[in-house]
Amino acid sequence: TLPDQEILIGKMLVQRDFEDVALLLESLPLEQRLETWNSIPVDKRIDVLVVMRRDPRESLLEEMSLNDLDALFENIEPDELVELSESLPTRIVARALQAMDSKQQKFFEVTQQYADEHAGRWINQGFLTLPQNAKVRDALRLLRRDIAKYIDAVFLVDRLGHFIAAVRVSAVIGAPDHVPLSDLDEDDFATITAEDDAFDSALKVQKSGFSALPVINAKGVLIGRLDIGTASEIVNEDYERKMMASAGMDEDEDLFSPVISSAKNRAVWLGINLLTAFAASWFIGLFEATLQQVVTLAVLMPIVASMGGIAGSQTLTLVIRGLALGQVSTANRKALLSKEVRVGGLNGVIWALVIGIVVAFWFSSPLIGLVISLAILMNIVSAAFVGVLIPVALDKLKLDPALSGSVILTTVTDIVGFVAFLGLGALILT
Amino acid sequence: TLPDQEILIGKMLVQRDFEDVALLLESLPLEQRLETWNSIPVDKRIDVLVVMRRDPRESLLEEMSLNDLDALFENIEPDELVELSESLPTRIVARALQAMDSKQQKFFEVTQQYADEHAGRWINQGFLTLPQNAKVRDALRLLRRDIAKYIDAVFLVDRLGHFIAAVRVSAVIGAPDHVPLSDLDEDDFATITAEDDAFDSALKVQKSGFSALPVINAKGVLIGRLDIGTASEIVNEDYERKMMASAGMDEDEDLFSPVISSAKNRAVWLGINLLTAFAASWFIGLFEATLQQVVTLAVLMPIVASMGGIAGSQTLTLVIRGLALGQVSTANRKALLSKEVRVGGLNGVIWALVIGIVVAFWFSSPLIGLVISLAILMNIVSAAFVGVLIPVALDKLKLDPALSGSVILTTVTDIVGFVAFLGLGALILT
Numbered sequence: 053t054l055p056d057q058e059i060l061i062g063k064m065l066v067q068r069d070f071e072d073v074a075l076l077l078e079s080l081p082l083e084q085r086l087e088t089w090n091s092i093p094v095d096k097r098i099d100v101l102v103v104m105r106r107d108p109r110e111s112l113l114e115e116m117s118l119n120d121l122d123a124l125f126e127n128i129e130p131d132e133l134v135e136l137s138e139s140l141p142t143r144i145v146a147r148a149l150q151a152m153d154s155k156q157q158k159f160f161e162v163t164q165q166y167a168d169e170h171a172g173r174w175i176n177q178g179f180l181t182l183p184q185n186a187k188v189r190d191a192l193r194l195l196r197r198d199i200a201k202y203i204d205a206v207f208l209v210d211r212l213g214h215f216i217a218a219v220r221v222s223a224v225i226g227a228p229d230h231v232p233l234s235d236l237d238e239d240d241f242a243t244i245t246a247e248d249d250a251f252d253s254a255l256k257v258q259k260s261g262f263s264a265l266p267v268i269n270a271k272g273v274l275i276g277r278l279d280i281g282t283a284s285e286i287v288n289e290d291y292e293r294k295m296m297a298s299a300g301m302d303e304d305e306d307l308f309s310p311v312i313s314s315a316k317n318r319a320v321w322l323g324i325n326l327l328t329a330f331a332a333s334w335f336i337g338l339f340e341a342t343l344q345q346v347v348t349l350a351v352l353m354p355i356v357a358s359m360g361g362i363a364g365s366q367t368l369t370l371v372i373r374g375l376a377l378g379q380v381s382t383a384n385r386k387a388l389l390s391k392e393v394r395v396g397g398l399n400g401v402i403w404a405l406v407i408g409i410v411v412a413f414w415f416s417s418p419l420i421g422l423v424i425s426l427a428i429l430m431n432i433v434s435a436a437f438v439g440v441l442i443p444v445a446l447d448k449l450k451l452d453p454a455l456s457g458s459v460i461l462t463t464v465t466d467i468v469g470f471v472a473f474l475g476l477g478a479l480i481l482t
Numbered sequence: 483t484l485p486d487q488e489i490l491i492g493k494m495l496v497q498r499d500f501e502d503v504a505l506l507l508e509s510l511p512l513e514q515r516l517e518t519w520n521s522i523p524v525d526k527r528i529d530v531l532v533v534m535r536r537d538p539r540e541s542l543l544e545e546m547s548l549n550d551l552d553a554l555f556e557n558i559e560p561d562e563l564v565e566l567s568e569s570l571p572t573r574i575v576a577r578a579l580q581a582m583d584s585k586q587q588k589f590f591e592v593t594q595q596y597a598d599e600h601a602g603r604w605i606n607q608g609f610l611t612l613p614q615n616a617k618v619r620d621a622l623r624l625l626r627r628d629i630a631k632y633i634d635a636v637f638l639v640d641r642l643g644h645f646i647a648a649v650r651v652s653a654v655i656g657a658p659d660h661v662p663l664s665d666l667d668e669d670d671f672a673t674i675t676a677e678d679d680a681f682d683s684a685l686k687v688q689k690s691g692f693s694a695l696p697v698i699n700a701k702g703v704l705i706g707r708l709d710i711g712t713a714s715e716i717v718n719e720d721y722e723r724k725m726m727a728s729a730g731m732d733e734d735e736d737l738f739s740p741v742i743s744s745a746k747n748r749a750v751w752l753g754i755n756l757l758t759a760f761a762a763s764w765f766i767g768l769f770e771a772t773l774q775q776v777v778t779l780a781v782l783m784p785i786v787a788s789m790g791g792i793a794g795s796q797t798l799t800l801v802i803r804g805l806a807l808g809q810v811s812t813a814n815r816k817a818l819l820s821k822e823v824r825v826g827g828l829n830g831v832i833w834a835l836v837i838g839i840v841v842a843f844w845f846s847s848p849l850i851g852l853v854i855s856l857a858i859l860m861n862i863v864s865a866a867f868v869g870v871l872i873p874v875a876l877d878k879l880k881l882d883p884a885l886s887g888s889v890i891l892t893t894v895t896d897i898v899g900f901v902a903f904l905g906l907g908a909l910i911l912t
Contacts, residue, residue: 066670069672069689075807075809076809081814081817198656201634201691202693222628225626226628258711258714259501261631261632263632263693280710281688283714287714288688288721295799295803298728301799301800307800307804307814308817311828314825315829321792322793325789326785326788329784329788329789332784332788333784336780343773350777350780351767352763354763354787354900355763358756362729362730366748369726369731370726378505379737395741466784
């Protein structure tokens with residue numbers, strides 16, 4: 053109930069669990085969500101908005117007047133504005149920018165140069181830099197200030213701002229005041245280039261063992277850092293995006309979008325699938341005469357299509373994961389294809405036999421058993437084949453295999469399955 | 483080619499990119515993988531093994547002699563042994579334990595008390611603790627040692643080892659020596675209980691803004707910490723597990739498993755799907771006489787099943803994500819069901835009309851158009867219904883909706899689709 057939620061939210065806000073507040077708001081139907089939102093103190097609202105998904109976030113922003121928006125965004129930080137700018141009217145973004153100091157404005161402009169899929173878009177400013185000839189005492193002076201979260205290294209730059217090296221905070225604390233920081237630097241400290249892929253860069257941060265990595269522009273100038281909190285958000289969102297994309301939905305889809313907009317979002321996907329279903333039907337239609345003669349074929353059709361679809365989606369899923377992790381390349385593509393086709397061949401033979409025998413007894417017809425056996429074998433093997441080729445080809449065309457891979461695959465396995473089964477049926481049974 | 487890979491791996495090892503080495507090894511066909519593995523210096527091998535997936539890791543361990551294994555695991559750290567123990571012969575685990583000091587042995591035993599799905603299994607020892615009455619100078623003394631990665635707070639405990647509070651490292655550095663740490667502690671610092679769900683706890687760490695959270699046992703005693711590096715591994719593996727589970731595969735499935743074991747792993751899923759396909763066929767078989775009279779129904783059958791399946795999987799995916807993030811609960815289940823059914827109703831009406839009109843013209847039969855319209859509407863609406871109910875029910879039964887949700891859903895939408903379509907066909911057309 054509502055008062056309970058408000059108590060719960062009050063507790064979450066004290067603990068600064070803004071993500072939990074966001075999740076809770078997203079889980080509420082629209083009316084309740086607005087009511088609960090209004091119970092949140094104005095000074096905490098930005099923190100909550102920043103971590104919300106786009107659709108539910110916009111459901112709240114749309115209900116606010118321009119004046120309220122203005123008041124809310126007067127003191128926003130540049131990295132928060134980066135997160136929210138796509139959901140805000142241009143006028144509000146411009147006003148929020150005006151209220152910032154010139155350093156913040158410049159930082160905002162830098163991040164705006166990069167697209168969502170680039171690492172440069174997601175950097176923040178909370179890093180510590182020192183000239184390359186600085187000493188331990190200089191670093192300690194910086195560290196004594198109220199520093200940002202996720203700081204476990206100090207970055208050294210030259211006079212032109214190029215990133216030179218990083219020194220662990222723990223190394224600084226243990227060293228005498230007069231030691232040059234360059235004596236303590238880490239070997240081969242990893243850096244990220246602003247144009248690098250955001251997901252790959254985020255994984256790099258997660259695996260680096262550091263809480264943040266420096267981000268440099270094409271000229272080697274240090275422009276910000278990607279911290280492990282932001283990195284985890286990027287990685288988690290990407291996994292969610294893939295999950296949702298496999299059902300033709302958007303990562304930002306709201307649990308409680310208004311019915312009409314939600315229906316509209318999903319209709320596109322249903323429409324695309326309808327086209328492929330019509331294509332399959334058209335192929336079945338070619339065999340109407342055969343179906344008329346042997347109606348059993350109609351009864352068994354779904355088995356052939358379904359087995360091919362399942363086998364194909366297993367290969368597809370394995371390959372999509374491999375592509376996302378950079379494990380599938382020209383070097384091993386052939387070996388992978390050959391392995392998957394052999395797996396398909398083995399499972400094809402086994403299930404062809406099982407299904408053939410069951411069907412032969414069920415319909416007391418060894419010939420129908422033979423027809424479905426051959427069709428199953430052909431469909432499972434070709435499913436393995438296209439299960440590798442489709443995602444690799446989509447990836448080469450810079451299309452997302454997680455989104456369109458499964459539709460294309462199912463179209464192929466449906467058509468191959470129906471044509472093989474009904475074609476063989478026409479040859480052998482009529 | 484092989485020498486290239488060895489140079490690449492040499493470079494990765496210098497940069498301590500063990501994850502990249504692991505990914506590369508996993509991407510190689512078996513023979514090449516073994517050859518490349520043998521080129522890796524013995525003292526780096528544990529670091530690589532720890533970050534590999536289970537199946538490819540075991541493909542390497544199986545090829546090593548017991549003596550080699552012994553030598554390799556002599557100096558293993560307890561948290562590395564936790565990661566690897568499931569892949570190792572008991573004898574090797576026992577020997578590695580013997581070589582540890584009693585503190586390490588005890589830590590290993592503590593983690594072994596918790597199952598893989600509990601946070602307690604994934605803790606490490608690299609944290610700093612001090613008595614609750616310690617002063618800043620005590621904390622600085624600790625910090626000056628060579629401390630572990632991901633340390634941004636010092637934990638305070640009472641004399642019985644209960645967790646009391648946490649103090650930010652940055653607060654310690656800025657404060658005078660004689661200040662009691664308890665004056666600097668964070669309000670409401672989040673803790674994790676060892677029995678908590680590992681995935682939820684890992685998300686909590688990622689969202690906390692800290693690099694690690696303290697893990698306590700049921701009595702409140704501090705037993706370790708969950709750092710954000712481990713947390714990210716847990717979260718990423720869980721997302722991958724869900725992706726792979728949706729195709730009936732294991733997260734540890736190897737890109738280059740031997741053909742026979744890979745075929746065996748996938749065969750189970752194909753078998754389960756075969757049962758559901760046979761069930762669908764059996765229902766179709768009930769309408770053989772109708773199909774014989776109106777063979778067009780056989781041609782159009784796949785369209786009805788496919789539209790229901792797609793609409794249902796959209797709802798299913800949304801609900802599975804909501805469940806994973808804790809956004810679907812008894813509080814909003816009804817509202818969600820009602821919204822999804824309304825979305826389904828809207829899309830059902832739209833696509834029923836579109837498909838009905840196309841089919842009426844295609845087969846010059848308004849009655850067949852009417853039959854398919856009604857069947858599509860019924861199937862899409864019931865798909866929305868079961869798309870919410872199935873994952874919620876599975877979750878209540880502590881079963882993973884990401885694994886079995888889609889099979890059950892497709893079974894329902896196939897059967898409802900075929901029965902509605904052929905049943906209406908029998909009523910209206912014959």
